[in-house]
Amino acid sequence: MYVAVVLDSFLDCSDQQNVVIMVRFREKNCSRKRTADCQQKQELYTAFILQKENLETLEAIGFLSSELGVLPSDFSYTGIKDKKAITYQAMVVKKVTPERLKEVGSTIERKGMKVSNIHSVHQHLRLGQLKGNHFDIIVRDLKHQGNDTSANLKERISEAIENVKKNGFINYYGPQRFGQGQNVHTDQIGLALLNEEMVHVVTTAEESANKYIIQEVVLPMAGHNVKYPNNKVGQQYHKMLTSDGLQMCRFRVPALQLNIPGCYRHILKHPHNLSYHFSDDSVKEIGTGDNHLDESKDSLCLSFGLDPSCYATVCLREIMKCDL
CATH class of the missing domain: 3.30.70.3160 (Alpha-Beta Plaits)
Known part of the structure; x- marks a missing residue:
């Protein structure tokens, strides 16, 4: 029996018993994958x-x-x-x-x-590589209410900040995510493409144990790879999905190369290394291009870190007890 070997080609060779063996060798460094890798490295x-x-x-x-x-x-x-x-x-x-x-x-x-x-x-950045954000924020024009003195105001602000330190804040999306100040909000644009809503749900392990804490509760963001709860919250979610005509939606739009697997979002978040101090000195206007505030009034200087996809405006909203 004979074996014919030819690199990168086929050659048939048979013996008297009509046995045919075809052997093809590919050079070790000629794989398609390697070619793509080399291009990426270049x-x-x-x-x-x-x-x-x-x-x-x-x-x-x-x-x-x-x-x-x-x-x-x-x-x-x-x-x-x-x-x-x-x-x-x-x-x-x-x-x-x-x-x-x-x-x-x-x-x-x-x-x-x-x-x-x-x-x-050697490579570009990818979504998901961000570990978080740090914020240094100045809140100006602190206003007294009623017969409050400056000391009373600072005491109430300190109490609010300590409360956020201890208990965290509800992890809403910030208004800028929806196109604050625009006639057509980004959520309406998303609704026109595919639409997604959010509901509360607990994770599988917590659900099976029938026990969980508030820090473990998450919101499912609609997609083809998320689980929705079998309770009133889930019923409300499906009701809203149906009202938008998305009850049968697979969350894929091939024409737009749009694929939404969905994800889970914690409803409660805590700021990291939150610190603050009060200042009665004038502070230079930063980054806005205009200033209609009285710089001589008390200011609150805050410094803290947040996890990815958390909004400083939402944390401030919890501290200041008002919409921003």
Whole structure:
């Protein structure tokens, strides 16, 4: 019996017993996957910290892409930062060298941006890599109620802050998530595409044990890979879903390449390392471009961290007992 071996091709060879053996060897370094990996390794990625003031994140990316001669889609980042603030966030840009990014520093600075910690990396940023956010916030124009003195006001504020430290705050989405100040809110746009609602639910382990604590309760965000409760909350969820014509929705829109698996969101969150102090000194206006407040009045300075997808405005709402 004979065996014919030819690299990357087939050759039939038979003996007197009409036995045919076909052997094909592929060179070790010629796999398709390796070719794709090599292309990815050859891509040029530069990481940096973007500081911006009074700019939307996408607006800042638009300026940067124009100056660097790349597309906005060549930038990767892990979230959108507020406009009316001085914000810092990690970004990665493709097809731009660190030297080239440094060259545009003076130009973008005139538009309210700075870049720092510039260095080469091997890949872009992905959603989910963000571990959280830190906030330094000044609340101005603290107002007394009735016959309250300054001491009474500070005492009530301190009590509210300590309460949030201990008990946390309900993890609502911030109003900016829905397009605050716009005629058509983003939730209405989402409804037109697919629509999702939220309800309260407990996790499987808690449900089977029939025991849970408030910190473990989550909201399911509608999608094809989430479980809904078999109780009145679940009934209300399905009722609302039906009212929007989505009772049979698979949460996939192939034409838009839209795929929503859904997720779970804790209803209660705690700020990390929350600290504060009062100031009766005038504080410079930051990041808003206008100021109609009396800077001479008492101010509250707050510093805290939040988990990803938590909103500082919602935490402040709990402390201040009013909508922002």
